[in-house]
Amino acid sequence: MPAGIVGGGVEEEFGHGGCGPAVAPAPEVVGLEVMPEEPVGLLEFFAVGEQLGEGPVEVDLVAGVAPGLGLEVADHVHIVHPVAGVLRHAAGPGLFELVVGHGQPDFFIDRLLGVAEELEGDEPLMKEILSKFREDLAARFGGLRQAVLEKDAAQVQRQAHSIKGSAATVRAKALQRAAGRMELAGGEGRWPETGSLLGKMEEERKTLERILEGYLRGIPGRTA
Amino acid sequence: MKILIAEDDSASRLILQISLSPLGETHTVVNGKEAVEAFKMALFTGRPFDLICLDVMMPEMDGREALRQIRQVEKEFGLEGSAETRIIMTTALDDPKTVVDSFYRGGATSYLVKPIRKNSLLEELAKIGLRGKGEGIRFERDPGHEEGFDHR
Numbered sequence: 001m002p003a004g005i006v007g008g009g010v011e012e013e014f015g016h017g018g019c020g021p022a023v024a025p026a027p028e029v030v031g032l033e034v035m036p037e038e039p040v041g042l043l044e045f046f047a048v049g050e051q052l053g054e055g056p057v058e059v060d061l062v063a064g065v066a067p068g069l070g071l072e073v074a075d076h077v078h079i080v081h082p083v084a085g086v087l088r089h090a091a092g093p094g095l096f097e098l099v100v101g102h103g104q105p106d107f108f109i110d111r112l113l114g115v116a117e118e119l120e121g122d123e124p125l126m127k128e129i130l131s132k133f134r135e136d137l138a139a140r141f142g143g144l145r146q147a148v149l150e151k152d153a154a155q156v157q158r159q160a161h162s163i164k165g166s167a168a169t170v171r172a173k174a175l176q177r178a179a180g181r182m183e184l185a186g187g188e189g190r191w192p193e194t195g196s197l198l199g200k201m202e203e204e205r206k207t208l209e210r211i212l213e214g215y216l217r218g219i220p221g222r223t224a
Numbered sequence: 225m226k227i228l229i230a231e232d233d234s235a236s237r238l239i240l241q242i243s244l245s246p247l248g249e250t251h252t253v254v255n256g257k258e259a260v261e262a263f264k265m266a267l268f269t270g271r272p273f274d275l276i277c278l279d280v281m282m283p284e285m286d287g288r289e290a291l292r293q294i295r296q297v298e299k300e301f302g303l304e305g306s307a308e309t310r311i312i313m314t315t316a317l318d319d320p321k322t323v324v325d326s327f328y329r330g331g332a333t334s335y336l337v338k339p340i341r342k343n344s345l346l347e348e349l350a351k352i353g354l355r356g357k358g359e360g361i362r363f364e365r366d367p368g369h370e371e372g373f374d375h376r
Contacts, residue, residue: 118341119242129235133234136234136235158281161281165281165316166235168316170235
């Protein structure tokens with residue numbers, strides 16, 4: 001039984017920093033309803049690409065948005081209009097949320113899985129690394145906000161540089177690029193630009209947080 | 225092998241620690257000042273580090289200054305040339321000038337640009353004579369980690 005589209009709306013921009021077209025339509029969020037009758041493990045879905053208009057359409061999945069329904073696994077799905085896609089490893093029934101972008105967005109989850117591969121599939125270790133990344137990121141964003149507010153060039157540069165390094169470690173390229181731009185702008189005292197870049201970085205962080213939350217929820221803890 | 229990892233980014237520090245633990249005893253610090261202190265303590269107690277991974281940009285004291293101070297201490301102890309500690313600078317910097325300054329003028333043995341990948345780390349260790357070419361590393365959890373300088 002194919003899943004149906006149950007939601008819609010405009011969401012923050014995702015993965016806009018690099019290789020996509022110069023003017024891409026804003027990404028959308030759609031709900032993908034996994035019906036209780038669906039078999040666990042594999043879910044086929046249709047019509048998402050068609051509904052979103054002209055393609056190619058690429059999709060990153062944010063799972064775990066309905067924990068009460070038993071969703072625990074995040075995965076990456078890829079749709080090229082108008083071909084139907086496959087959601088792998090669906091843990092169970094519920095409502096999944098898809099962040100959908102047009103063109104060639106940054107496929108963060110893909111790269112994240114690449115990092116996990118480099119760690120020889122040690123998912124608990126991956127979970128620990130990502131948890132530390134999130135903790136560091138929260139602290140550094142606090143420092144960056146303060147530094148921009150105070151127009152402290154050295155601190156803006158330092159905090160942005162740290163965020164750039166952290167983002168590089170987990171292959172969060174859009175955030176890495178935005179932080180790199182902030183590092184330059186801060187160092188040169190281009191304050192109006194640092195304000196808009198901060199907003200851009202906050203958006204990227206918000207998107208990452210949502211993806212990571214789902215991803216982390218799907219991995220067993222090292223010391224459960 | 226005794227290894228010191230100086231890195232303020234928790235995730236990078238953990239990856240380096242996990243990667244290098246199979247090769248020996250790892251210690252971690254979070255800034256350049258702590259790195260210099262740990263280096264001195266190890267030297268004074270007769271158990272110096274064989275390898276130091278030093279992040280270029282860290283709080284308190286950055287990696288370049290730490291590198292300078294470490295090389296200065298070594299000089300005072302008559303440790304020069306092949307007797308010097310192998311130091312790999314790690315950096316997220318895009319600025320080649322900074323890297324070149326650290327590498328060629330600052331006395332680093334080598335450098336790696338983040339994200340640190342297992343293969344590039346292996347290659348670099350082989351280049352600087354700390355690992356046989358083609359030898360692999362399995363990621364292991366804390367087999368040789370010492371808490372002495374661990375400021376996580």
